[in-house]
Amino acid sequence: MTADASAATPDSGTREKRTTGILPSQTIREMIRGGQIASDMPVIDGQIQPSSIDLRLGAEAYRVRASFLPGRSATVAERLETLAMHRIDLRDGAVLEKGCVYIVRLQESVSLPPKVSGTANPKSSTGRLDIFTRLITDHGTEFETVREGYNGPLYAEISPRTFSVLARTGSRLNQLRFRRGTPVASDAAMRRLQDSVVLVHGQEADIKEGVAVSVDLTGEPKTGLIGYKAKQHTGLIDIDKPNGYDVLDFWEPLFRQPNRPGELILDPDEFYILASKEYLSVPLDHAAEMRAYDTKVGEFRVHYAGFFDPGFGMSEAGGEATRGVLEVRSHDVPFVITDGQVVCRLVYEPLTEIPDKVYGAGGIGSNYQGQGLKLGKHFRSQPIANPRS
Known part of the structure; x- marks a missing residue:
């Protein structure tokens, strides 16, 4: 997740530089x-x-x-x-x-x-x-x-x-x-980061081969919205046209089911946008990558776009701990995911030094700082009503 213009970081250069x-x-x-x-x-x-x-x-x-x-x-x-x-x-x-x-x-x-x-x-x-x-x-x-x-x-x-x-x-x-070089992305280092600057907020961090990220299926408190499922037969999308398209022309909103709360059946070869249960942040002198696929968590792929930039979800960059958006595609068979199920892991690596621009700082066009459940920048924000309400 990246930004789109330059800005100075207030404490750039105040931490020790690394060789790798x-x-x-x-x-x-x-x-x-x-x-x-x-x-x-x-x-x-x-x-x-x-x-x-x-x-x-x-x-x-x-x-x-x-x-x-x-x-x-x-x-x-x-x-x-x-x-x-x-x-x-x-x-x-x-x-x-x-x-x-x-x-x-x-x-x-x-x-x-x-x-x-x-x-x-x-x-x-x-x-x-x-x-x-x-x-x-x-x-x-x-x-x-x-x-x-x-x-x-x-x-x-x-x-x-x-x-x-x-x-x-x-x-x-x-x-x-x-x-x-080959900087170390060890669990011990990530635990130290969790203790010192906090990577996962609001709950205990599960750190094993990276920081565990789980799916939130409780939904938004007012509407019960838990995610979106892409429609199969739609118009064309210009990838250089932000805010150009109505959500409902391309997406089917998904809501918490009264008879099956906390569950979602992923249909084979369908594409979903969901959100993480965890609120995440990335320190200014680290970057993170969400690993795309792990056969141990189920027959689906999570998160095509895996880079999280320094400053994501950090108050030093003008933000706050932020939920991760999960891009999910099931494979081969229908698969039931449940609220709180671990779906991928976020691996943190050190930078050689703090960048002179960080995610979310100085109005640099960071589209997803402070995001909740959020579609891509191509779609116009609009209230989504639960038809059962």
Whole structure:
């Protein structure tokens, strides 16, 4: 979850710098100035987030027969020669249809120094539209990973799952986080953070391979609203058009069921927006990632967009402890989830230093600071009434 413009952090630089960790916004700017991050067009400051950089779509997309990884012996361009079905010009905008897979070369490329690697994730608004997107590199053997010392182009695999979308050159669907060395993300360190700055508010923190995040199915006190289920047959969504769409044209509100309180049956291959029971925060000198899928919690995937920035839910950044929004898709069979069930885990990693911009501070356009149950920024806020009331 990221912000969209720059702002100074009042206590930037007052804590000790680390030799390993996630690289903050000021270091990302240094990488741009030094040519380690390059782009077809000048990088704008709005792309630079507290602990990541937004990546922009290039001029053309390729519809491909299937998702792929190039493997150690091939580049993405070489694999496209055999897998591409047709080329799509994105310069004036183009429709990316749901159920199809596209490959787009991004405007940004990197030339990473030794011991610096990268991890990518969809932006929050991308995940809340159920757009499945992953980063690919030349000679890559893993999605969402830029290996240490990589020098070359970056590509996005894009597959809208629920809504067909209108995208164009310059649209930002994913973000890249850089890491120097191998910082430790241990449970012991997270317990110390819980004791000192509080990561989970209002209840005991369950920390084991990360901070446990559970689902809230009690709903809003007045309406009983517990979430939203995406409609299958809808209009087109322009991914660069915030506040452009009515909620009820695209979503079915879900309410607490009087006869089955605290339960929700997830239908196979349907997409849901739910909220966490926990109120969460991320210290200014840490970043967090919500891990997308764990077979131990059930046959569903939680949270496509996994980055939580420094300052999320922190009073120092002008916010307060904030619920996490969960993007949930069931697989294969119907699955019953219950109120308070652990659905994913949030892993905290240290930054090398406090960023010079933090999530939610100084009016920098943080869309989800202080959120409750909240759809993506593309949908207009409106009261949702319970038809049973």
